[in-house]
Amino acid sequence: MAIYSAERRRLMEMLHPGRHQVFSEVLSSLGAFMEKEILPLSPKLDAGEASIAKPRKALFEQGMTAIPFPVQYGGLGLPFSVYAMAVEMLGNADASVALSVEIHNAVAEGLLRYGSDGQRKKHLAAVISGKTLASFGLTEPASGSDSSTMATTAEKKGGEYVINGSKMFITNAGEASLYMVFAKTAKGPSCFLVEAPNPGLKFGKDLKKLGMRGSKTSEVIFDGCRVPEGSLVGQEGEGGEYAKEILHGARIVVAALNVGISQIAYDKSIAYAKSRKAFGKPISEFQLIREKIADMKTGIDAGRLMYLYAARIKEMGGDYTSEASQAKVYATEMSLKACDEAIQIHGGYGYTTDDLHRHWRDARLLTIGEGTSEVLRMLISRKELSRAQ
Amino acid sequence: MKIAVCVKHAVDESELKLDPTGKPLLAGAAGKMSAFDKNAVEEGLRLKSKHQGEVTVFMVGGPESKKTLKEALAMGADKGALIQADALTVDSFRTAEMLAAAIRKSGPFDVVMCSEGSSDTYSGQVPPMLAEFLGLPYVGYARKIEVSGQTARIERSLEDSIETVEAPVPFAVSVVSEINEPRYPTLIQIMQASKKPVEELNGEELSPRGDYKQVVVASMSSQPSTRKRVILEGSPDEAAAKLVEALVKEGVLK
Amino acid sequence: MKSVWVYSESDSVSNEVAAAAAEVAKGAGLDVQVIELGEARQGVSSPGGKLLIKGSVRNGDSAGAASSAIAKAAAELQPAAVLLGATRTGREIASRLAAKLRVGCMAEITKVATDGTALSGERSVFAGKVVARVSCPLPAVATVKVGAYPRLTAGSASVSEKEVGVVTDQVKVLSREKKTAGAVDLKSAKVIVSAGRGVKKKEDLPMLEELAKEMHGALGCSRPLSSDLGWLPEEHHIGLTGVTVKPDLYLAIGISGQLQHVAGMKDSKVVASINTDKDAPMFQASDYGIIGDLYLVVPALRKALAARG
Numbered sequence: 001m002a003i004y005s006a007e008r009r010r011l012m013e014m015l016h017p018g019r020h021q022v023f024s025e026v027l028s029s030l031g032a033f034m035e036k037e038i039l040p041l042s043p044k045l046d047a048g049e050a051s052i053a054k055p056r057k058a059l060f061e062q063g064m065t066a067i068p069f070p071v072q073y074g075g076l077g078l079p080f081s082v083y084a085m086a087v088e089m090l091g092n093a094d095a096s097v098a099l100s101v102e103i104h105n106a107v108a109e110g111l112l113r114y115g116s117d118g119q120r121k122k123h124l125a126a127v128i129s130g131k132t133l134a135s136f137g138l139t140e141p142a143s144g145s146d147s148s149t150m151a152t153t154a155e156k157k158g159g160e161y162v163i164n165g166s167k168m169f170i171t172n173a174g175e176a177s178l179y180m181v182f183a184k185t186a187k188g189p190s191c192f193l194v195e196a197p198n199p200g201l202k203f204g205k206d207l208k209k210l211g212m213r214g215s216k217t218s219e220v221i222f223d224g225c226r227v228p229e230g231s232l233v234g235q236e237g238e239g240g241e242y243a244k245e246i247l248h249g250a251r252i253v254v255a256a257l258n259v260g261i262s263q264i265a266y267d268k269s270i271a272y273a274k275s276r277k278a279f280g281k282p283i284s285e286f287q288l289i290r291e292k293i294a295d296m297k298t299g300i301d302a303g304r305l306m307y308l309y310a311a312r313i314k315e316m317g318g319d320y321t322s323e324a325s326q327a328k329v330y331a332t333e334m335s336l337k338a339c340d341e342a343i344q345i346h347g348g349y350g351y352t353t354d355d356l357h358r359h360w361r362d363a364r365l366l367t368i369g370e371g372t373s374e375v376l377r378m379l380i381s382r383k384e385l386s387r388a389q
Numbered sequence: 390m391k392i393a394v395c396v397k398h399a400v401d402e403s404e405l406k407l408d409p410t411g412k413p414l415l416a417g418a419a420g421k422m423s424a425f426d427k428n429a430v431e432e433g434l435r436l437k438s439k440h441q442g443e444v445t446v447f448m449v450g451g452p453e454s455k456k457t458l459k460e461a462l463a464m465g466a467d468k469g470a471l472i473q474a475d476a477l478t479v480d481s482f483r484t485a486e487m488l489a490a491a492i493r494k495s496g497p498f499d500v501v502m503c504s505e506g507s508s509d510t511y512s513g514q515v516p517p518m519l520a521e522f523l524g525l526p527y528v529g530y531a532r533k534i535e536v537s538g539q540t541a542r543i544e545r546s547l548e549d550s551i552e553t554v555e556a557p558v559p560f561a562v563s564v565v566s567e568i569n570e571p572r573y574p575t576l577i578q579i580m581q582a583s584k585k586p587v588e589e590l591n592g593e594e595l596s597p598r599g600d601y602k603q604v605v606v607a608s609m610s611s612q613p614s615t616r617k618r619v620i621l622e623g624s625p626d627e628a629a630a631k632l633v634e635a636l637v638k639e640g641v642l643k
Numbered sequence: 644m645k646s647v648w649v650y651s652e653s654d655s656v657s658n659e660v661a662a663a664a665a666e667v668a669k670g671a672g673l674d675v676q677v678i679e680l681g682e683a684r685q686g687v688s689s690p691g692g693k694l695l696i697k698g699s700v701r702n703g704d705s706a707g708a709a710s711s712a713i714a715k716a717a718a719e720l721q722p723a724a725v726l727l728g729a730t731r732t733g734r735e736i737a738s739r740l741a742a743k744l745r746v747g748c749m750a751e752i753t754k755v756a757t758d759g760t761a762l763s764g765e766r767s768v769f770a771g772k773v774v775a776r777v778s779c780p781l782p783a784v785a786t787v788k789v790g791a792y793p794r795l796t797a798g799s800a801s802v803s804e805k806e807v808g809v810v811t812d813q814v815k816v817l818s819r820e821k822k823t824a825g826a827v828d829l830k831s832a833k834v835i836v837s838a839g840r841g842v843k844k845k846e847d848l849p850m851l852e853e854l855a856k857e858m859h860g861a862l863g864c865s866r867p868l869s870s871d872l873g874w875l876p877e878e879h880h881i882g883l884t885g886v887t888v889k890p891d892l893y894l895a896i897g898i899s900g901q902l903q904h905v906a907g908m909k910d911s912k913v914v915a916s917i918n919t920d921k922d923a924p925m926f927q928a929s930d931y932g933i934i935g936d937l938y939l940v941v942p943a944l945r946k947a948l949a950a951r952g
Contacts, residue, residue: 512750521742
């Protein structure tokens with residue numbers, strides 16, 4: 001089945017009447033590319049037998065990262081929902097690559113929203129085209145979504161800022177040449193751009209992860225890391241707000257990524273259930289298996305509609321913070337369940353086949369990363385209670 | 390250098406569904422650029438970048454086939470010509486005749502490029518027929534093409550031999566898939582492809598059928614698979630032993 | 644009496660196509676004429692007569708020259724049909740001949756027959772998913788699927804001649820080389836071990852070569868290994884655009900089983916496959932399948948084979 005499936009195409013048609021044709025051409029070409037160049041590599045990326053660098057570079061060259069950005073910076077100027085769909089498809093092809101690309105693009109989004117003209121000129125086109133690989137550092141060994149407890153500091157000395165501290169669980173760490181990081185100045189959490197190499201920029205060893213093994217994750221250490229004054233993004237003390245905004249958009253994309261992971265686990269389960277026989281008939285004939293299939297599919301469809309809804313609000317200029325968080329909470333939890341059921345349907349093969357249980361392992365990250373389900377529920381409820389006033 | 394590349398919007402055989410009686414559901418079946426035609430477009434583009442020039446893509450097909458033409462344009466071809474006809478009911482001879490008429494109309498071309506055959510029916514008849522209708526020297530199954538001045542030196546890949554030939558420019562050629570690795574159009578190229586010029590021509594007006602009596606498809610049905618499809622389970626050692634036993638029983642293992 | 648012509652590209656192809664022609668001719672009151680260029684060859688048999696086309700053209704000349712010569716003779720002698728083998732050269736000559744004569748041309752057919760007004764046959768399309776029954780009014784040209792008919796072994800035949808004068812081809816053949824010394828002969832191998840993308844690196848191929856040797860077979864591969872990765876020469880490539888094979892045993896190792904690959908081996912007597920992906924389409928095209936890592940299964944298989952002695 002084509003990655004840009006009839007189902008996905010139909011949603012694009014419904015979402016963008018009159019304009020869907022060119023969106024579909026873009027997505028279907030991208031899907032064909034992923035099918036041939038990313039999907040077959042996926043088990044090897046998981047097993048550490050292939051490097052992410054090559055397929056990611058090829059995706060950049062295709063222009064995947066350019067999808068939602070303005071034409072003047074080398075973007076394609078397409079709606080955010082088209083980009084989110086592309087990430088869903090990439091999650092279908094390989095979750096690690098999708099994660100790496102998603103983080104990279106969050107930096108581009110941050111640069112576009114908060115960067116100065118000079119910073120945009122210097123970095124944005126390079127990030128959008130993928131010539132520069134970017135990484136995003138907010139979380140710390142002892143501080144997560146709550147940016148006020150951040151321990152990394154940036155001290156202004158002469159014409160420079162000196163950054164000290166460290167960032168934890170950083171995707172693309174060590175590979176990226178541009179880091180968007182958050183550190184406290186006298187005025188509070190602030191956002192900086194750090195270019196690698198820099199003598200004060202160091203990396204911890206690669207973290208051994210449960211899933212998402214194709215992507216690189218490690219600690220990023222700032223040891224008297226000096227950056228020019230012009231590396232400050234926006235205003236001092238505003239970094240916490242910027243990070244929140246950037247993450248709102250990223251949550252839509254993370255939801256999409258998880259829908260993609262669920263879809264491939266589901267497709268494999270359907271094929272298996274139809275071919276595996278027990279008691280003289282395919283196991284797909286059994287009601288208990290059918291219940292799983294029905295629930296998996298319902299969850300996937302709901303997750304997909306939720307992230308597309310949030311994306312559509314975003315591209316129409318509305319407040320999508322609650323919807324983005326809802327989509328992420330729902331889609332990530334749904335995908336864990338779906339990938340778990342996929343293992344159950346596959347029985348012993350599910351538990352012993354890397355190519356199947358890796359979907360569960362990959363999905364497992366994202367009820368944690370980029371806002372835990374717990375924090376997001378807090379955010380959703382706060383938002384909805386305030387809306388109700 | 391003016392290069393004509395002929396492509397086909399072929400039935401996507403991997404998506405082709407059969408009705409309960411085994412008849413393929415061709416009406417509305419998903420289509421795509423015939424796999425090997427991408428190699429022809431790629432080779433055309435490589436010649437273009439080496440010798441400066443222009444690549445025009447020609448195709449016989451219905452409205453649904455425009456996306457294939459667009460794909461070739463997205464890959465980097467400069468313009469296209471869609472010769473309208475029902476690609477499923479015209480045979481190779483008629484297809485070649487229509488292509489020849491369109492190529493003659495917008496020619497002359499230095500190189501007329503095709504792939505060795507289409508991925509759906511793989512007859513491999515259009516390229517040599519096209520060369521005949523255009524009166525061009527023809528080289529089939531090329532795996533390497535080098536043009537210098539008014540001569541082309543071409544390596545042909547035959548079943549058991551490699552033939553090196555020399556042909557005068559202009560010439561017609563079909564390429565095998567090993568000749569190159571086709572590029573993927575980038576997303577920006579896809580978006581810009583719609584702006585490239587495409588001429589639409591009517592096949593029957595362009596090239597009337599005359600008294601030619603064509604090949605017809607009387608009927609189609611599924612090719613039944615009679616494979617046993619037994620999965621041998623167990624540890625590698627157990628499964629391997631079972632396989633050897635089964636193959637001995639089949640009498641295919643000495 | 645009208646004739647069915649058989650173009651004799653080589654002894655083996657000619658003798659097969661002649662067998663097809665004999666069947667076509669049988670019920671329709673036609674005779675069979677095997678066409679040779681320049682001189683008659685001993686290994687080329689005919690169930691009827693032979694027609695020697697004389698002039699500048701020789702057996703083995705380019706398809707351009709051969710098709711011109713045959714077209715000249717056909718324009719005058721008006722055969723009911725011309726049959727060729729569906730080889731690369733046969734396809735080209737058939738197409739050019741049909742274009743010159745303005746008659747229809749069918750490709751790669753089996754079950755060739757005629758009712759006296761049209762030539763008909765069956766062919767496999769959509770990468771082997773579908774059989775199409777095709778027909779074309781006489782006179783017609785067709786290529787016959789190679790390997791579909793048993794070779795004719797009949798002896799000598801009466802030879803008539805036709806002078807066509809000088810034919811030329813603007814394409815000059817500079818050299819012709821056998822693909823590789825000691826090239827694999829997959830077509831005649833009884834056992835084929837075939838390698839696909841599941842093989843992780845080129846250095847692992849000797850393991851499969853050994854396996855093939857132990858099974859008294861030859862090593863083939865799917866398209867990516869020869870065309871994309873270049874690990875094996877192109878003549879190992881089994882598939883729609885590569886070699887078509889029908890061994891007694893086809894053992895697919897790490898081959899996903901794209902339709903294009905299956906099209907090249909679907910007539911094998913017994914098919915077995917090894918793949919880690921239980922959803923690999925190859926299993927659908929196999930009699931026996933082992934879901935597992937080839938790096939574990941192949942050594943186990945070699946052990947099991949050795950145990951038989």
